[in-house]
Amino acid sequence: MKMPDHNALLVILTGAGISKESGLSTFRDPDGVWAKVDLEEVATPEAFQRNPDRVHEFYNHRRRGLQEPDIRPNGAHEALARLEQGWPGEVLLVTQNVDDLHERAGSRNLIHMHGELMKIRCELCGEGTGWKEDLGIGILCPFCGYKGGLRPDVVWFGEIPYAMDRILEHLSRCGLFVSIGTSGAVYPAAGFAALVRDQGLADTVEINLEPSEGASLFTERRYGPASMLVPQFVDELLGTLT
Numbered sequence: 001m002k003m004p005d006h007n008a009l010l011v012i013l014t015g016a017g018i019s020k021e022s023g024l025s026t027f028r029d030p031d032g033v034w035a036k037v038d039l040e041e042v043a044t045p046e047a048f049q050r051n052p053d054r055v056h057e058f059y060n061h062r063r064r065g066l067q068e069p070d071i072r073p074n075g076a077h078e079a080l081a082r083l084e085q086g087w088p089g090e091v092l093l094v095t096q097n098v099d100d101l102h103e104r105a106g107s108r109n110l111i112h113m114h115g116e117l118m119k120i121r122c123e124l125c126g127e128g129t130g131w132k133e134d135l136g137i138g139i140l141c142p143f144c145g146y147k148g149g150l151r152p153d154v155v156w157f158g159e160i161p162y163a164m165d166r167i168l169e170h171l172s173r174c175g176l177f178v179s180i181g182t183s184g185a186v187y188p189a190a191g192f193a194a195l196v197r198d199q200g201l202a203d204t205v206e207i208n209l210e211p212s213e214g215a216s217l218f219t220e221r222r223y224g225p226a227s228m229l230v231p232q233f234v235d236e237l238l239g240t241l242t
């Protein structure tokens, strides 16, 4: 891989694999979330219309889990925050994850394209806010006062991810694209590597426990635990500055 110019824009995509060593489940591993729960029951707008209590129960459990004291950022999250602080060019972190471990590690230039577990949104008035407690259909919207409209501010299957214009604009001019801890099973994120490759402007790197569905799209591939490989990779990038 050719190291990018020092003022190059770096775009980093992360998935559930980066948070696995922090104690959070991935989705498609044998012990993943979708091995235990049918996503059609809890992660679609239709599911929320059909049985909002079931959907709230699923996200309340995950929101409580994320606030457990032993759930903390790992070395991979911390290395990406170090990269943002140490790299002369912009570093945009695009995460598919709804956990807040990147923020807790210190990343700031961050897009949650699938939303955030610690936020809620009202489907009636459109307002949103941070939220730590359990959510239920009987809770009044703090903005419009109506009942039944509050939902997790998470992007469900069939919904449009957040900030796609900003993501695509950054991908169109990045000097390096790095994908970390994602299976490459869900679009549009799964298409980012091909988009960058087809532009012919930048190398694409995959860092994952095992080859993803899009492995052949990457110019460089590193396989192993993110908490080991990501700090190494960040050290290599920052090492080119000295």
Ligand code: APR
Pocket (backbone or CB within 6 Å): 014, 015, 016, 017, 018, 020, 021, 026, 027, 028, 029, 032, 096, 097, 114, 180, 181, 182, 183, 184, 185, 186, 207, 208, 209, 210, 211, 212, 224, 225, 226, 227
């Ligand atoms: N280090 C690096 N990679 C890991 C580790 C680890 N310690 N543990 C697991 N992985 C890898 C797995 O090999 C897998 O390829 O992380 C990937 C996780 O893939 P998924 O479970 O499919 O999660 P993700 O790619 O983030 O899913 C994308 O699908 O369900 C939706 O909205 C949800 O954002 C999610 C999206």
